[in-house]
Amino acid sequence: MNPRRYGLAPAGLSFGLVLLSSCPSHFARADEFTKEDLARWQQEYMTVVDQGDRLFHGGLGNPNTVSCDQCHPNAANTHPETYPKFQKQLGKVAVLGEMINWCIMNPLEGEVLALDDPNMIALQAYILHERRGVALVPGRH
Amino acid sequence: MSMNRRRFLKAGGTLLAAGTLPISIVNASFGRSAHESFSFAYISDSHITHIKGNEFVRNWDRGLIRAISECNLLTPRPDFIIYGGDLAQLGTPEEIDHALDLMGGLRGKVHYVMGEHDYYLDLGEYWRKQLGPDHYSFDHKGVHFVVLNSILTYDTWTHGPWETPMARMKAMARLDNPNGSPFMVGAAQREWLRRDLDRVNRNTPVVVISHSPLQKIFKGWNFWTEDAEEIQALLKRFKTVTVLYGHVHQIQYNQIGNISFHAVMATAWPWPYPASYAQAESHLPKLTIEMNRADPFFERDATGWQMINLQTGNVDMHYLLADNRNRSVVFDRKLKRPLDARYRADADRIPPQVHF
Ligand SMILES: [Fe+2]
Numbered sequence: 001m002n003p004r005r006y007g008l009a010p011a012g013l014s015f016g017l018v019l020l021s022s023c024p025s026h027f028a029r030a031d032e033f034t035k036e037d038l039a040r041w042q043q044e045y046m047t048v049v050d051q052g053d054r055l056f057h058g059g060l061g062n063p064n065t066v067s068c069d070q071c072h073p074n075a076a077n078t079h080p081e082t083y084p085k086f087q088k089q090l091g092k093v094a095v096l097g098e099m100i101n102w103c104i105m106n107p108l109e110g111e112v113l114a115l116d117d118p119n120m121i122a123l124q125a126y127i128l129h130e131r132r133g134v135a136l137v138p139g140r141h
Numbered sequence: 142m143s144m145n146r147r148r149f150l151k152a153g154g155t156l157l158a159a160g161t162l163p164i165s166i167v168n169a170s171f172g173r174s175a176h177e178s179f180s181f182a183y184i185s186d187s188h189i190t191h192i193k194g195n196e197f198v199r200n201w202d203r204g205l206i207r208a209i210s211e212c213n214l215l216t217p218r219p220d221f222i223i224y225g226g227d228l229a230q231l232g233t234p235e236e237i238d239h240a241l242d243l244m245g246g247l248r249g250k251v252h253y254v255m256g257e258h259d260y261y262l263d264l265g266e267y268w269r270k271q272l273g274p275d276h277y278s279f280d281h282k283g284v285h286f287v288v289l290n291s292i293l294t295y296d297t298w299t300h301g302p303w304e305t306p307m308a309r310m311k312a313m314a315r316l317d318n319p320n321g322s323p324f325m326v327g328a329a330q331r332e333w334l335r336r337d338l339d340r341v342n343r344n345t346p347v348v349v350i351s352h353s354p355l356q357k358i359f360k361g362w363n364f365w366t367e368d369a370e371e372i373q374a375l376l377k378r379f380k381t382v383t384v385l386y387g388h389v390h391q392i393q394y395n396q397i398g399n400i401s402f403h404a405v406m407a408t409a410w411p412w413p414y415p416a417s418y419a420q421a422e423s424h425l426p427k428l429t430i431e432m433n434r435a436d437p438f439f440e441r442d443a444t445g446w447q448m449i450n451l452q453t454g455n456v457d458m459h460y461l462l463a464d465n466r467n468r469s470v471v472f473d474r475k476l477k478r479p480l481d482a483r484y485r486a487d488a489d490r491i492p493p494q495v496h497f
């Protein structure tokens with residue numbers, strides 16, 4: 001092991017401390033949050049995941065009744081970890097929401113959602129939640 | 142004198158009196174190939190979906206229509222066609238009637254299998270009214286065929302506190318339902334199967350047809366049959382057994398002891414391999430070389446139908462794929478298991494066969 005590497009860590013630490021002490025003290029407190037905050041945020045998140053789960057399983061109200069889960073049980077094979085990626089048929093690099101809209105338009109024969117539509121956010125929350133823990137591989141096919 | 146020879150003479154005596162002598166018994170007694178060569182076609186999982194009035198989901202209609210027209214063009218003609226289950230999406234008379242209207246365009250005798258989507262609205266009543274019993278057997282050119290209803294489940298679930306029969310249907314129709322219930326053949330049908338097989342010579346090739354796999358792959362999506370081991374045990378004494386199943390909407394094959402397993406594809410849509418669900422473990426047979434990942438921009442991609450040859454008593458499976466090169470998975474007599482004719486070593490796989 002290279003002893004000079006050891007020397008770097010305390011040097012970096014002291015540099016950090018210098019930076020911190022030079023900031024006004026209320027900045028340090030602004031980012032503080034409690035276990036209660038964490039629980040509340042998690043609950044907000046899971047509420048949206050559950051809403052996405054319902055939309056994904058037949059809750060979109062598209063007239064032909066086809067639902068996302070018919071091709072993607074547990075949102076499998078949606079591969080949110082690979083976006084943005086080149087979609088040959090769209091002829092460009094696309095985000096997950098654009099592919100969701102493709103599915104809504106084609107097999108579901110429904111109305112597309114704005115990318116910031118709460119339902120679009122909920123669908124993505126559910127899809128990503130079912131894929132949690134998988135490493136990001138943007139661009140992969 | 143061998144046991145088989147004695148059995149043959151005994152069976153032959155009674156059968157001769159009736160004026161027929163199945164080829165299987167004649168050939169088996171001399172230890173040769175047990176039957177004539179023939180082929181049959183297999184169509185499955187069309188999930189015909191009623192919207193309202195006379196509207197049905199176009200995409201699923203097109204899949205079945207294309208399978209029917211391609212099967213009508215097959216030469217040599219298949220001796221018969223198996224329909225592997227999930228004709229309907231929610232088991233309504235409208236869906237079953239419309240699907241059977243389409244199936245009316247298919248040339249040849251069809252043997253039907255019950256799928257869960259045909260069953261859980263009225264427990265199969267309308268289906269049976271149109272198509273007859275949901276489990277039966279028949280002999281064809283020396284091969285014994287058995288059709289099972291393998292999508293039953295625990296009575297407590299089936300007869301649970303459902304608000305309506307449609308609520309039960311929708312609960313079972315949702316593949317990833319965490320409150321679903323595992324498929325099974327059940328004790329009554331297992332006893333029927335035991336008796337049915339009792340009169341079959343062990344050298345007669347047996348083909349068992351079910352909707353669910355009769356092996357345990359992934360419980361979360363019911364790629365699973367709860368009493369699979371009990372059924373496998375009933376099939377153990379036969380020299381050549383093949384299980385053919387639908388439900389999984391993908392290429393799968395396996396060998397467990399004397400039994401070869403093959404899935405048939407769906408005409409409606411493909412399903413992901415269970416391993417692509419990151420939150421659970423599956424047991425996809427290691428033998429299986431997966432079908433290509435579906436390109437959603439081709440709506441028939443990763444769907445298909447099959448032509449099956451029974452030349453050797455084992456199944457040679459020829460997949461007719463809508464948007465990929467066709468594949469064949471043929472029983473290898475040296476390895477004693479199904480083997481893909483083209484894709485073998487990992488290096489022979491093409492990029493779309495990598496699932497993740
Ligand atoms: Fe199906």
Ligand SMILES: [Fe+2]
Binds near residue numbers: 227257258387
């Ligand atoms: Fe099924």
